[in-house]
Amino acid sequence: xxSEHYVEERNLSIAWGRGLRLASARGHSETVxxxxxxxxxxxxxxxxxxxxxRTALEDLLVKEGKQSxxxxxxxxxPRSLWNPAAPRExxxxxxxxxxxxxxxxxxxxxxxxxxxxxxxxGPKGAENQLxxxxxxxxxxxxxxxxxxxxxxxxxxxxxxxxxxxxFPCLQHVTFAPSDEGLSVNAFYASQYMVERAYGNYLGLCRxxxxxxxxxxxxxxxxxxxxxxxxxxxxxxxxxxxxxxxxRALAE
Numbered sequence: 005x006x007s008e009h010y011v012e013e014r015n016l017s018i019a020w021g022r023g024l025r026l027a028s029a030r031g032h033s034e035t036v037x038x039x040x041x042x043x044x045x046x047x048x049x050x051x052x053x054x055x056x057x058r059t060a061l062e063d064l065l066v067k068e069g070k071q072s073x074x075x076x077x078x079x080x081x082p083r084s085l086w087n088p089a090a091p092r093e094x095x096x097x098x099x100x101x102x103x104x105x106x107x108x109x110x111x112x113x114x115x116x117x118x119x120x121x122x123x124x125x126g127p128k129g130a131e132n133q134l135x136x137x138x139x140x141x142x143x144x145x146x147x148x149x150x151x152x153x154x155x156x157x158x159x160x161x162x163x164x165x166x167x168x169x170x171f172p173c174l175q176h177v178t179f180a181p182s183d184e185g186l187s188v189n190a191f192y193a194s195q196y197m198v199e200r201a202y203g204n205y206l207g208l209c210r211x212x213x214x215x216x217x218x219x220x221x222x223x224x225x226x227x228x229x230x231x232x233x234x235x236x237x238x239x240x241x242x243x244x245x246x247x248x249x250x251r252a253l254a255e
Contacts, residue, residue: 010041011041018054021253023038023040024245027235028235039230045209047222051226063244065198068198071199075203077210080204081119095214115172118156134154174204175191176191178190185221186222191228193232194230195233195234197236204228
């Protein structure tokens with residue numbers, strides 16, 4: 005049964021396109037809430053994409069002076085720094101080495117970055133939330149699966165009366181191993197569907213790819229719940245991307 009709030013697709017691009025359609029439906033510029041599920045992962049954890057939609061979106065982002073899909077995705081998982089054949093500690097070390105440069109690259113990073121929060125913020129002696137979850141779960145039999153979660157939102161730092169606060173929109177991520185494989189679940193308080201959502205979905209898929217690799221599981225699903233999904237670009241400017249979505253859906 006079609007839903008105004010739920011999308012499930014194998015292909016990330018199609019899933020994003022359908023979510024954008026819901027947020028930009030006639031007479032609307034948002035949908036509350038929006039749940040997008042993506043299931044098309046190969047045996048290595050790579051997610052399916054549709055080149056026409058991705059290209060049309062990238063062109064729009066350039067025209068509007070927005071960050072690219074890859075830039076947004078890298079805030080969640082810096083895939084270029086990850087060597088699957090090396091210990092995961094090398095990824096953390098590489099990231100922390102370049103973190104000062106990333107923070108200075110744009111004012112949008114002044115409040116922090118998602119991957120930075122994920123590998124910090126834990127209790128004393130176990131500050132790296134990702135590594136704590138992985139290590140604890142793999143350390144012995146019978147560990148509760150709820151240990152595999154990371155918090156991004158920190159009330160002590162992030163509650164603010166400011167009219168606009170660009171970070172953090174991503175609040176929480178959990179990783180759920182089952183007989184089928186690994187599922188990733190993420191919650192956003194709000195999300196821009198054009199500038200952010202595609203890159204966020206891609207970054208979360210890559211984060212899941214990393215966690216699944218470390219746990220010797222197959223990545224099978226990403227589910228992203230957004231409290232307020234906003235289409236922040238006019239429908240006129242969206243026309244080329246909308247046409248690419250229409251073509252892909254027709255095929």
